[in-house]
Amino acid sequence: MNAYAASFAVSSKADDRTGVDTLQREKRLNRFFADVEKRALRIAEISVRDRDEALDLVQDAMIKLARNYSGRPPDEWAPLFYRILQNRIRDWQRRQMIRNRVMVFFRRGTDDDERDPIAAAPDLAGRTPDEQLQSREAMQSLEHALTGLPGRQREAFMLRTFEGLDVAGTAAAMGCSAGSVKTHYSRAIHSLRETLGEHWQ
């Protein structure tokens, strides 16, 4: 085998390996996205109160993770993904705040400010309509209570409770210390319990 053939063989092997690595990474990332996307959507939806906007934010976060961080170890993906998503949500909320100020200035408020984004969902758990209604109302109350929390407390609560990240993962996602996460989470629980009252529990 001459030198050219040998180098071609090495190059082909390297390409094959890169292709296999990429495929494996894609499969793993697909599983990860499939696992988190629905919860991420609901978390984003609770934060921005608009499903279409939430869908855009989640897709942006998935694209950014795939483009920039898919080469990182898979156990880092969840905190990274939620960090990207939380940053997107915060940017969206800032833009929305400016937009609302401008709208108020021109006295052109939109009619859909009070729109309820929760879609009617078929019940898969086989509950009675009353039970479904109770659950839906309880979740709506929780969402309203969550929107009343300071942003950091809401993030800490949703990442810990809804997404199930541990303190370290939540700290990485929020870009703060573990101590801050514990404080935000504890205050969030306290405020929510106070707002929702005894009957909610």
Add this chain to the structure above:
Amino acid sequence: MKESNSTNATDDFADKARRLFDESVDGLDGKTRSELNRGRQAALAEIHSGNRRWMQWAPAGGVAVAAIVAVVVWSGSPQIDIPDSPEVASDMEILLTEDSLEMLEDLEFYSWIDFDGETTGPTEPTNNVG
């Protein structure tokens, strides 16, 4: 004991919140799930485009390399020096004088003289010792 009760209540509260949240996730409609799936596929396509992204710069890189090579070759090539020797100056002087045109008219004659001198060699007798 009081702290334990408080922890239990917190856990219960978090459990209920999680259960309600999971139910709302399970209740997502087909259209939303489909849009999520589409978004996921778009994100996964980024892995491949990320691998090929360097190829987008290949033409620009080729042009840049060619330009660098051209600059290096051009700056490294020997310059054509115009000799500034006295002979050149005197030749120019002859050409610029008014007589030069007359000389050009007799160029054929001067060429013949020059050619004759080269073929006959020196006119002085050589010492051919027998």
